Amino acid sequence: MEFFFQQLTNGLAVGGIYALIALGYTMVYGVLKLINFAHGDLFTMGAYLGLTVLASLGLHQHLGAFGGVVVLALMIMGLVGVVGILLDRAAYKPLRESPRLSAVVSALGASIFFQNALMLVYGARYQYYPKDILPKTVINILGMPVPLMRILILAVSILMMAGLQFFIQKTKTGTAIRAAAIDQAAARLMGINVDRVIMLVFFIGPALGGAAGLMVGLYYGQINFTMGWVYGLKAFTAAIMGGIGNIPGAMLGGILLGLIEAFGAAYISLAWKDAIAFLVLIVILIVRPTGLLGERVASKV
Amino acid sequence: MNNSEALLEIKNLHVKYGHVEALHGINLRVGEGEIVTILGANGAGKSTTLNAISGLLKITDGGILYRGDALHKMTADKIVQGGITQAPEGRRVFGTLTVRENLRLGAFTIADAARVSDSLDWIYRLFPRLKERSEQLAGTLSGGEQQMLAIGRALMASPKILLLDEPSLGLAPLLVKAIFETIKEINKSGVTVVLVEQNARVALKLAHRGYVMEVGNIALEDSASALLANPDVQQAYLGGKK
Ligand SMILES: Nc1ncnc2c1ncn2[C@@H]1O[C@H](COP(=O)(O)OP(=O)(O)O)[C@@H](O)[C@H]1O
Numbered sequence: 233m234e235f236f237f238q239q240l241t242n243g244l245a246v247g248g249i250y251a252l253i254a255l256g257y258t259m260v261y262g263v264l265k266l267i268n269f270a271h272g273d274l275f276t277m278g279a280y281l282g283l284t285v286l287a288s289l290g291l292h293q294h295l296g297a298f299g300g301v302v303v304l305a306l307m308i309m310g311l312v313g314v315v316g317i318l319l320d321r322a323a324y325k326p327l328r329e330s331p332r333l334s335a336v337v338s339a340l341g342a343s344i345f346f347q348n349a350l351m352l353v354y355g356a357r358y359q360y361y362p363k364d365i366l367p368k369t370v371i372n373i374l375g376m377p378v379p380l381m382r383i384l385i386l387a388v389s390i391l392m393m394a395g396l397q398f399f400i401q402k403t404k405t406g407t408a409i410r411a412a413a414i415d416q417a418a419a420r421l422m423g424i425n426v427d428r429v430i431m432l433v434f435f436i437g438p439a440l441g442g443a444a445g446l447m448v449g450l451y452y453g454q455i456n457f458t459m460g461w462v463y464g465l466k467a468f469t470a471a472i473m474g475g476i477g478n479i480p481g482a483m484l485g486g487i488l489l490g491l492i493e494a495f496g497a498a499y500i501s502l503a504w505k506d507a508i509a510f511l512v513l514i515v516i517l518i519v520r521p522t523g524l525l526g527e528r529v530a531s532k533v
Numbered sequence: 534m535n536n537s538e539a540l541l542e543i544k545n546l547h548v549k550y551g552h553v554e555a556l557h558g559i560n561l562r563v564g565e566g567e568i569v570t571i572l573g574a575n576g577a578g579k580s581t582t583l584n585a586i587s588g589l590l591k592i593t594d595g596g597i598l599y600r601g602d603a604l605h606k607m608t609a610d611k612i613v614q615g616g617i618t619q620a621p622e623g624r625r626v627f628g629t630l631t632v633r634e635n636l637r638l639g640a641f642t643i644a645d646a647a648r649v650s651d652s653l654d655w656i657y658r659l660f661p662r663l664k665e666r667s668e669q670l671a672g673t674l675s676g677g678e679q680q681m682l683a684i685g686r687a688l689m690a691s692p693k694i695l696l697l698d699e700p701s702l703g704l705a706p707l708l709v710k711a712i713f714e715t716i717k718e719i720n721k722s723g724v725t726v727v728l729v730e731q732n733a734r735v736a737l738k739l740a741h742r743g744y745v746m747e748v749g750n751i752a753l754e755d756s757a758s759a760l761l762a763n764p765d766v767q768q769a770y771l772g773g774k775k
């Protein structure tokens with residue numbers, strides 16, 4: 233029972249991280265029908281920038297452990313979000329009217345650029361987060377020990393997802409984003425500045441991805457310039473599982489993938505963990521080609 | 534109609550899709566308070582004209598003036614803010630959003646919440662069906678209801694000029710009649726209307742003046758009653774003499 237519980241909480245925490253990254257893929261795809269292959273590298277950038285800011289500003293010394301991490305997270309989200317906007321300006325915006333393949337090639341190029349830039353700045357070796365940022369408390373839930381860190385990761389990712397969901401569903405700007413994703417020309421006819429919507433999406437997605445990178449740094453303690461590749465691929469898988477372009481789908485897909493991996497590794501085989509995840513993806517796509525929540529409602533009449 | 538009255542004036546307008554020119558230098562004027570209809574066969578360039586006015590298409594030559602300002606230099610969102618909205622061909626409602634969300638998006642450029650709720654009340658009075666279905670997803674509405682929604686959505690910003698692209702498309706005659714009655718009512722409330730139609734008879738009965746487009750050019754321009762009586766128009770667009 234305790235073993236099961238550990239897998240469950242670990243799966244949920246990792247799934248929350250996947251979900252945050254997956255949201256970036258799915259939001260950009262929703263509005264532009266473009267897979268931002270450099271998104272995984274923005275996640276990596278979040279992890280590295282987190283380390284840099286931690287080392288140079290010592291926020292947690294001034295603001296206490298939790299205050300420090302909150303301010304750190306906000307800073308990283310802002311920074312990576314701005315990088316996301318710049319990425320769009322440099323790599324995608326000039327190609328809006330071009331064939332889709334051009335943007336795909338540009339995305340791959342941007343990914344290579346980011347990876348190499350990070351390697352040149354930070355070096356190719358693993359880097360380590362300071363160990364004492366957050367207390368290593370273990371708390372008891374129903375008599376079972378769970379690292380506080382794990383709970384925090386899950387709580388923060390749920391909080392961010394709930395915030396995003398509220399923003400998208402309930403605010404005027406959020407509705408404009410949904411409208412632009414459905415029909416850009418019609419959105420323009422409503423007086424929505426679609427360029428601004430795209431900019432916003434390229435801020436929010438990378439900001440969430442950057443926050444996920446920071447969480448991985450805090451959770452596992454070590455980061456590497458190539459880590460965005462695996463996390464990006466997993467999150468992309470999660471986005472497809474949930475139905476690419478669908479925001480709750482990305483959340484569901486991420487959490488599900490985290491759980492599948494955790495339980496697959498624990499009860500089937502650690503070595504086959506990734507294969508199991510992709511197998512589940514394939515099965516889902518065979519049964520529901522649009523993903524779990526994709527195209528629930530007929531939108532074209 | 535003389536120069537000083539033109540609210541909207543299109544001068545020598547050229548528009549291209551890629552290398553293919555769709556409008557070869559058209560001239561068109563719309564006076565304040567008018568209903569002006571643009572008739573023409575499929576592919577004549579009617580939608581292209583409306584989309585150029587709305588700022589969805591870049592023009593290659595000529596100009597579009599709105600109260601003397603160069604509309605063709607403004608972006609689509611500024612044009613809506615300036616008071617020109619469109620209910621596009623094929624309705625283009627946001628299918629996975631509710632009726633109310635669609636309508637509220639029509640007022641996207643309006644910050645004043647009281648004005649938005651006044652507009653909403655007005656639209657619900659014009660189209661009571663929309664009120665009944667306000668929480669329903671737009672994609673689940675019937676064709677006629679979607680057309681009402683498209684028009685209502687375009688009215689939410691309280692436009693000076695309403696552009697309507699084939700509002701009768703695919704609707705039963707009774708519904709067409711109802712929609713056209715509403716267009717008349719909208720016009721009476723002070724909104725200038727540019728009405729693109731293939732259903733020439735109904736459009737000419739409603740409009741004050743009309744233009745007939747043929748492959749990217751204006752072929753005819755006259756008062757609606759003169760066009761209705763014109764043998765060429767009857768032959769080509771009204772299914773022969775009646
Ligand atoms: N998006 C487009 N790309 C290329 N050509 C187009 C496009 N839209 C319209 N056209 C062409 O422009 C011409 C005018 O079309 P349109 O304005 O839609 O005509 P109408 O609304 O009068 O039926 C047609 O020859 C049509 O094929």
Ligand SMILES: [Mg+2]
Nearest residue numbers: 579580581622
């Ligand atoms: Mg047309």
